[in-house]
Amino acid sequence: MNTENQIDEYDNLRQDCWNDALHSFGTSYIYSKRSRKIGKLLKLNNFLGIIVPVVIGGIVTSYNVSADALQIILIIAAPISVLQLVLSVLSLTNKWDDSYSYYLESTNDNGQLSNDYTNLAKYPPQEKSDLKTKKDIINIKYQIRNTNDTKYPLTDEEKREGMKYSLRNFRRSCAGCNVTPTDMKSTNCGVCGNF
Template sequence: MAAGVGDYQGKCRDGALHAFGTARIFEQRANRLKRKTDVLTWVGLVVPLLIGALVGTFGKNKLWGLVITIAAVIAAVQLAMNLWSLIRRWREELSYSSGSAAANDSLATRYTALADGPPALATLRAQFEKLEVEDISRRDRDGEKGVTEKERRMGMRPTLRKYQRPCGACLAVPTTMDPSACGVCGQF
């Protein structure tokens, strides 16, 4: 039996749900990585600037040894964190996460638009298939990034809330972003 307009609308709505949730996951990752890289950059600049300002203002005095010791400890911690960020590829992950969030938001929007205003069946089928190819490619790339169960639950809650869908486990439609005790849409 051939799929009708309603079948494609349902597939589009399911695609929108998945893409929206994935966008939230990568948006959260990007926000977290941006904060970390911003702190590293700030510490890397503020320590030498403060030392220069202190020397320029007060010159060498009896507290100079203490200032150098504190600055050296901060610089050592900052150097270790910079090394860790290079090893963990924070900048590349930030770039990927930001791009994935935007791409998945676009997919969700286009799926929703296709479901809400479907064209004639032949056009709907063609547009859906084109969108599905793009979505599968995005899912494959996102799947390589090791999304955790906690992140999946975190992505599920705003998705259920936006699309006013009940959770499959607790049967509640979330009204807030506060974590619940549910093992599907909470505990994040």
């Protein structure tokens, strides 16, 4: 028969699962947000790198363009080409492709961790030892992911935004302001606001 202490430990393990699910979910949200932002910049860079030469080439080959008209076309295309060149330099120096791939990987891994913790909290094994073993297995993945995420650390503002998103998703009240968020508007809370 389970003692009261064993029941408390069991409930604490389940609560830890819920907390870890919440944190993983928020982290997944922030890396997802980063990936969308950088993905748009990469698409813009690729679009500009293709569209300018294609449009100029298409105009020149389709129409009998005089030298004066070609100069006007090139004058119009020059600022767009310079913008694309600047984006390309920024992309290469800041390794946007690497960051984008990493953000997608972290989004997926943290989302899966959140699901694993949530499922374990919702449908725990009956024995405390089995629950602890399963949680320990997920914890190893969680620790590896957190260690990897230090390559691209979250800012304090991002952590608070991720917390608000998670609290809203899990319908939990904030430990700082005791409010259960219903939207993503920033507040003055030091736990789930100021982002």
